[in-house]
Amino acid sequence: MATVPKIEVGADYKEKYGFFVPEEYVFKAKRGLNPDIVTEISWMKQEPEWMAKMRLRSLEIFRKKPMPKWGADLSVIDFENIFYYLKASDKQSKTWEELPPDIKATYDRLGVPEAERKFLAGVSAQYESEVVYHSLQESLTKKGVIFTDTDSALRDHPELFKEYFGTVIPPADNKFAALNTAVWSGGSFIYVPKGVHVEIPLQAYFRINAENMGQFERTLIICDEGSFVHYIEGCTAPIYTTDSLHSAVVEIIVKKNARCRYTTIQNWSTNVFNLVTKRAMAYADATMEWVDGNLGSQITMKYPSVYLMEPGAKGDVLSVAFAGKGQHQDAGGKMIHVAPNTTSTITSKSISKAGGRTSYRGHIKIYPGANNCKSFVKCDALLLDDESRSDTYPYNDVDAENVTLGHEATVSKVSDEQLFYLMSRGIPRAEAETMIVNGFIEPFTKELPLEYAVELNRLIQLEMEGSVG
Amino acid sequence: MADFEIKDLRASVEGRQILKGVSLAISMGEVHAVMGPNGSGKSTLSHTLMGHPGYTVDGGSVLFKGQNVLELEPDERARLGMFLAFQYPVVVPGISMANFLRTALNSKRGYDGKDKSKQVTPKEFRSMMKSELEVLHMDDSFLPRYINDGFSGGEKKRAEILQMAMLKPEIAILDETDSGLDIDSIKFVAEAVNRMRGPELGILIITHYTRVLEFIKPDYVHVLVDGKFVLSGGPEVAERLENTGYAEWGHAEEEPKEVA
Numbered sequence A: 001m002a003t004v005p006k007i008e009v010g011a012d013y014k015e016k017y018g019f020f021v022p023e024e025y026v027f028k029a030k031r032g033l034n035p036d037i038v039t040e041i042s043w044m045k046q047e048p049e050w051m052a053k054m055r056l057r058s059l060e061i062f063r064k065k066p067m068p069k070w071g072a073d074l075s076v077i078d079f080e081n082i083f084y085y086l087k088a089s090d091k092q093s094k095t096w097e098e099l100p101p102d103i104k105a106t107y108d109r110l111g112v113p114e115a116e117r118k119f120l121a122g123v124s125a126q127y128e129s130e131v132v133y134h135s136l137q138e139s140l141t142k143k144g145v146i147f148t149d150t151d152s153a154l155r156d157h158p159e160l161f162k163e164y165f166g167t168v169i170p171p172a173d174n175k176f177a178a179l180n181t182a183v184w185s186g187g188s189f190i191y192v193p194k195g196v197h198v199e200i201p202l203q204a205y206f207r208i209n210a211e212n213m214g215q216f217e218r219t220l221i222i223c224d225e226g227s228f229v230h231y232i233e234g235c236t237a238p239i240y241t242t243d244s245l246h247s248a249v250v251e252i253i254v255k256k257n258a259r260c261r262y263t264t265i266q267n268w269s270t271n272v273f274n275l276v277t278k279r280a281m282a283y284a285d286a287t288m289e290w291v292d293g294n295l296g297s298q299i300t301m302k303y304p305s306v307y308l309m310e311p312g313a314k315g316d317v318l319s320v321a322f323a324g325k326g327q328h329q330d331a332g333g334k335m336i337h338v339a340p341n342t343t344s345t346i347t348s349k350s351i352s353k354a355g356g357r358t359s360y361r362g363h364i365k366i367y368p369g370a371n372n373c374k375s376f377v378k379c380d381a382l383l384l385d386d387e388s389r390s391d392t393y394p395y396n397d398v399d400a401e402n403v404t405l406g407h408e409a410t411v412s413k414v415s416d417e418q419l420f421y422l423m424s425r426g427i428p429r430a431e432a433e434t435m436i437v438n439g440f441i442e443p444f445t446k447e448l449p450l451e452y453a454v455e456l457n458r459l460i461q462l463e464m465e466g467s468v469g
Numbered sequence B: 001m002a003d004f005e006i007k008d009l010r011a012s013v014e015g016r017q018i019l020k021g022v023s024l025a026i027s028m029g030e031v032h033a034v035m036g037p038n039g040s041g042k043s044t045l046s047h048t049l050m051g052h053p054g055y056t057v058d059g060g061s062v063l064f065k066g067q068n069v070l071e072l073e074p075d076e077r078a079r080l081g082m083f084l085a086f087q088y089p090v091v092v093p094g095i096s097m098a099n100f101l102r103t104a105l106n107s108k109r110g111y112d113g114k115d116k117s118k119q120v121t122p123k124e125f126r127s128m129m130k131s132e133l134e135v136l137h138m139d140d141s142f143l144p145r146y147i148n149d150g151f152s153g154g155e156k157k158r159a160e161i162l163q164m165a166m167l168k169p170e171i172a173i174l175d176e177t178d179s180g181l182d183i184d185s186i187k188f189v190a191e192a193v194n195r196m197r198g199p200e201l202g203i204l205i206i207t208h209y210t211r212v213l214e215f216i217k218p219d220y221v222h223v224l225v226d227g228k229f230v231l232s233g234g235p236e237v238a239e240r241l242e243n244t245g246y247a248e249w250g251h252a253e254e255e256p257k258e259v260a
Helices: A013-017 A035-044 A049-064 A101-110 A112-119 A138-142 A150-156 A158-164 A175-183 A416-423 A429-440 A450-464 B042-050 B074-080 B097-108 B122-135 B153-167 B183-196 B211-215 B236-244
Strands: A122-127 A130-136 A146-149 A188-192 A202-206 A218-223 A228-236 A244-246 A249-254 A259-268 A272-282 A287-296 A299-302 A305-308 A314-323 A328-337 A343-352 A357-366 A374-383 A389-398 A404-413 B004-013 B016-026 B031-035 B055-064 B082-085 B092-096 B171-175 B202-207 B220-225 B228-233
Touching: A035 A049, A035 A175, A049 A175, A146 A150, A150 A158, A150 A188, A150 A218, A158 A218, A175 A249, A175 A272, A188 A228, A218 A228, A218 A259, A249 A259, A249 A287, A259 A272, A259 A450, A272 A287, A272 A314, A287 A299, A287 A328, A287 A450, A305 A314, A305 A343, A314 A328, A314 A357, A314 A450, A328 A343, A328 A374, A343 A357, A343 A389, A343 A429, A357 A374, A357 A404, A374 A389, A374 A429, A389 A404, A416 A429, A416 B074, A416 B092, A429 A450, A429 B092, A429 B097, B004 B042, B016 B031, B016 B042, B016 B055, B016 B202, B016 B228, B031 B236, B042 B055, B042 B074, B042 B082, B042 B171, B042 B202, B074 B082, B074 B097, B082 B153, B092 B097, B097 B122, B097 B153, B122 B153, B122 B183, B153 B183, B183 B211, B202 B211, B220 B236, B228 B236
Parallel strands: A122 A202, A188 A218, A202 A228, A218 A249, A228 A259, A244 A272, A249 A272, A259 A287, A272 A299, A272 A305, A287 A314, A299 A328, A305 A328, A314 A343, A328 A357, A343 A374, A357 A389, A374 A404, B031 B202, B031 B220, B082 B171, B171 B202
Antiparallel strands: A122 A130, A146 A188, B004 B016, B004 B055, B220 B228
């Protein structure tokens, strides 16, 4: 019978991504969530009073809001059994050499320095709850671009920070946005001045490295008029035995004629609850693009959205979800057409295998008076076996005239004909299946910088391993 | 003993028996043609030989290099030296022809991601490609295109022969490679196939029409009707079919000559 050769990339996966570095924390918060802990977080960070108050107010909102009843089952999350803040080292490091050795070891294995050599403009690597390593190319500074961790931004750019923080996603928006606002730590802050184009993607790496530690990063990006930036976050996570919560908030403001692209490739370990709120406001003739790849995690609920605030604004969501055994990827996008003559597209690709479940959940809202809007949604699902599942939940509210709204959805299986064709050329079944899956998400992959495209294809290969009998 | 021996092959599709005992022996260097009217079992023969999962083997054997290939997976048959040029090449979106060809070539050589010495180098790949493309009157603009995606009929068939040239099989089955091709395309395809002819390759051409056999001269011709060979012989069998068609086996309405 056929022997399925072991795919090379899997061999060093555990070594490369599934390791732990012994914890050496300067400060370790207690488990659980209450006003004292929230106050302590703010105090540790020496934050201004308005932030401390906002955190406490958000905690109250979090307490009052019920758990979402739709989407995935979140009842298993025990909020009292989570660390809400950990600080790995006392101070921020400016150069690689200054980093504590254990943290350096982590990033060595992740390949951060190598990636930086290649084309990084700045690395903002989040270890535990806080950004500890951060370098910024001089050319960026000269152009007036601010790229820093969010905690430093609050300290160093207080006015800019206060003007925008929480304006796109207020704490009362949803339960998890409230939780994030109460306990947030780390994340990236980017300000791109008028007319400045940042040619090289800005990147950050996120990891969770302590059991039961929540990760509540907060990212705020402001693209001033006529500017451009591409921000990339790549996530890999070690393997855990107990549940972990990741609940981030990403707020983006794209002003007139500006363009922002936000790329995520995440691969949380399969016990992580990944509940993220991502939203952008796009003003006149501005473009916002979310490129969102969801692998790993136990449950992901994520619907990047764009509020199209002024005429000519354009929003794009391009997402990929992969759900394996015991995983539920509930992802999609939201396009809110507030102004006339705005356009949006959502392209969603999902893959389910070994009983995994993917759901596309999307919302297109076109407000009264937002005439002549165009929106197109395309979702394609690929099922790798009979036990897997895929659902589509599109919601459309159209209250304007002369609107073009398109929706296309397909569900397919890896076809016998395609498999036979590839195998008839000598390609083993497992490899052929991986090729077909990578081909299926190619419209997504081709939007990524080469390094990430290669990494994503490797991750797909890993996910596919053992899926064929 | 021949190098590739089909013995009393019986196969069915969805419970219906199509091949009712087919035997055929091919030696290296020979070109065999299997001709037959529609529904005679021609594509069942090609698919069964390559191991398509939709075809069930009910009996018989296919011996090649000391193995019964009917017990092997399609990829194992390919790596053993078999090749099928598809009648309807399959579209696979998102994978470039270049990537596909390179992966296939690496698999054929037994590269499993570890022993780099078995891996085809970019330079080697390019030079192999270049000469084959010229023979087939193709240019390398099709390399970044997805597998068979948006290819014209002629492009698809030429791409099949290109794959054959790259993979260098020892037994090649050409399934209706001539169907749907204009005369120029047939000539290019035939030229490429004739170039590969030699003591290292046995060829099985499956066709409805005699036309392709004007360009690729067969050594033996077998007539398949209702799942069995009813006549075998030399090239003269093709000539006979050209004149009388399949009428003598009750298929009067079918012309073995394609009407241009």
